[in-house]
Amino acid sequence: MTDLVFSIVMLAAILLLVGAFLYWRRTGEVKQPALMVILALIAISNVLIWTIPTPEGTAPVDLVEGAGAD
Numbered sequence: 001m002t003d004l005v006f007s008i009v010m011l012a013a014i015l016l017l018v019g020a021f022l023y024w025r026r027t028g029e030v031k032q033p034a035l036m037v038i039l040a041l042i043a044i045s046n047v048l049i050w051t052i053p054t055p056e057g058t059a060p061v062d063l064v065e066g067a068g069a070d
Contacts, residue, residue: 012040014040016036017037020033
């Protein structure tokens, strides 16, 4: 289930980046596209935090999925 959530978050982040670029090109405004880029970076960093393994070799998402199986 978490794989689905991470996939949706990454797709949303990509769409935010594309939308920010198109919005900037169309209107020339900077504030709104910059906020969209910041939101996309936050979403990507959240996915990375959950999926990058720790020095022990386990990712936080593996611990959550393992606890749900009990």
